[in-house]
Amino acid sequence: MLDKMKALWDMKKKMEELKRELDAVTFEIESHDKSVKIAMNGSQEVKEVKLHGDLSTLKAAHLETAVKDTFNRALKRSHDIAADKMKSVTGLNIPGMFS
Secondary structure (H helix, E strand, O other): OHHHHHHHHHHHHHHHHHHHHHHHOEEEEEOOOOOEEEEEEOOOOEEEEEEOOOOOOOOHHHHHHHHHHHHHHHHHHHHHHHHHHHHHHHOOOOOOOOO
């Protein structure tokens, strides 16, 4: 019984460390046309959104699509980072757990 409690405690500590690591990882994803750049951390918090170029010449629909696509790619990247870190902590590779 004590072994199981210790194992749970150890896992809790590892998960807290994983959360700190994900919070510390920051990356940027840029739209294909370079009009939008999103900075996000491994915990999926948007840290910054930058719009480049002359916004008066961009059509709203184009900008909306660029923001949506860039944000979705940033989310996917954060899922990949979290899955890699989870694998290193637990030793498990659970497909689809973060995607």
